[in-house]
Amino acid sequence: MSSGKIYFAWVDDAEVFSVATHAREDEEVFALTISHGEGEFATASVEIRNPGIGLLAPGRKRRAFISCELTAGASPTLLFAGSLTAFPVGLVGQESVAIECVSRPFDDRGALLALFGSLNGLVSTASLPQSGILAGAKLNLGFTQLASADVVDPLWIENTHYRVDFAAGILTVIEIPVGWTPANLAVSISRPRRPQFEPLLLPEDYDPADPAVALAAIPLVVHWPRVGGSPTLSHIFAGSGFTTLTASDVWNVSVEVTEPPVTQIDVELDVGWSQRVATQFDAAPKIFAAANGGVPTTTISTITQDDLESAWTGAVSGSSSGYSVKYAALRKVGTTVSSAATVSALDYPSGDPEVDYIRSPDWPATPDVPRNRQISYEVGVFTGQMQIEANYEQPRREVVSFSVTAGIQPLFVASGSSAKREKLALKANSYIDAELETSQLVEYQSPDGETTWKTSVRQRAAASACFAGGGLSTLGLNLVQNAMQRARAKLAAAARAIAVSFECTFEAAAALTLSSSVRLSGIPGLGTCRGKVTQLTLSADADGQRTAKVTIGVAIGTGVQASLTGWQTAGATSWQNETADGPAGLSSSVMSYVGTKTPESGVYPWRPVDAAALVADPDDFCITNVTVTNALGSQNTGLALTSDPEAYLRDHPISISIALKNIEPQSGEILLEADLPSLVAGLPLGINLARTA
Structure with missing residues (x-):
């Protein structure tokens, strides 16, 4: 079967191949070699008759269609479309020159993005x-x-x-x-x-x-x-x-x-993130209840009203790091009268503006006769707010490891060569924090209603980036599956x-x-x-x-498809447990904590902060105890027993102490290591090595 002609046509950039238009010989072709490798641009090396003019001269067309008749007289088939890449090569004055063309789009980057x-x-x-x-x-x-x-x-x-x-x-x-x-x-x-x-x-x-x-x-x-x-x-x-x-x-x-x-890819997925909680809570309700014998109420009352003002603003001074008072204010909403104190009329003469005299039933009409008297004091009734901001930020790192083995046939290779095992190390970038973050805008208002402020609260309170609810979290599953897919792609290529x-x-x-x-x-x-x-x-x-x-x-896989049934939930149970001594419910061979403090006799001397609980109920989580000393009830009792109420009240001012849970982060990072079950990647059977002999 005889071969047909080879056609070479110079064309404009936007032209589309047409047999009727482009089956022409703009150049006489002596020899043609088209080479194309996987993932590369095809090239055409063409030996043509020396045109005697500059092929790269301004205004000349540089794109070419190369076609041929596969058999003599057949309709031409387009073999190559590309652009001239370099100055023609050859001896000056010779009959032919060699040119090189490449089939590369004008905007190959844009084409790849699309x-x-x-x-x-x-x-x-x-x-x-x-x-x-x-x-x-x-x-x-x-x-x-x-x-x-x-x-x-x-x-x-x-x-x-x-x-x-x-x-x-x-x-x-x-x-x-x-x-x-x-x-x-x-x-x-x-x-x-x-x-x-x-x-x-x-x-x-x-x-x-x-x-x-x-x-x-x-x-x-x-x-x-x-x-x-x-x-x-x-x-x-x-x-x-x-x-x-x-x-x-x-x-x-x-x-x-x-x-x-x-034959095997050992995957190590390194996820570094920062667990973070920034939230506010009002400590006032717990203070009010503590001053009222543990019974919830909406106010606090005291005889030493000036002392309450200073006690209120200094209640959390000297607390553990991570806390700050954002707003503290009291508002007086009423008055009552204290219990009576029995005093000498000589010590507390009539007309003292600081006390309210209450006469006993036997009080004589003659005021200059020395007798005991009963006096009481004004009690201030207050309401208020104590907005405390809690900031917790703990560096964390999770390393998830697993292996993917290739389902391939045994292959005997040259002496000195052997099947290989590679490590695939992947590290999450800094955008992992934003992926774990939730945000809300919270509005606060002062007790008098005159002051309002808004705070954007951004939380990364998850106990783990990769695990949740007894298995991989949604994010963890995405990360692990992508890592697994990368390993399988490597094994597929190999x-x-x-x-x-x-x-x-x-x-x-x-x-x-x-x-x-x-x-x-x-x-x-x-x-x-x-x-x-x-x-x-x-x-x-x-x-x-x-x-x-x-x-x-040609692939040397076995053609057997692998199953991942049960794999997605393997290797994790609930491990963020505030009441446990360590990562509860986890086999040490599957997952373990590694930190600056190591377990002693299997008991962890520290526990990570339960950030989710901190977000869900910050006042109950953060406030471990509220003590109100010399509250109104105690002051009333003391007044009934003292003969010198002024000295008593001076020595027994109301005071408030709030004990807050330590949310100071561990020094360094908390490391969580997890080993997932190994996988087998099913690979196609391109050749049966047992039948090739």
């Missing part, structure tokens, strides 16, 4: 026929929204019995196992997608257009079409197209182990440990792209294998010689 933004797309399934399906059948999955970016991780749905073309939404049945029905597949495909992008685990200065960042948690690669257009995402195991080649279609087949595969290269016809290779999947069948010494194209080279010359070389990456 592409990665589509990763949040949704995927759904339609009903599939439940019977009458034969091997080789192609079923439309009926995706309501589907693009190459909207990929349900094939680590969950990859199967040796079927293959999904994500770009077209087509399921191809390879073989039908016993008991298999499309309903099984529908359930598998409709599983929720795992977290693919977690900003809290990214560097704060990350580049959103960096594929290493955007695709860190999902085994996809960017595919830059060699014929131009927007980039797409291709799974490393399953491309958007599928081609089967047999022994008669390929030659010079070679197999290479790319490198010893990583599982594609075999590269199979072969030569084939130019026509067959021209139909492939770097997002195509190839199945090789009946290859002597290799058997059957399948993988995605990772390298493609097309070569042609003016004499009609055309060659093509293709490399596919």
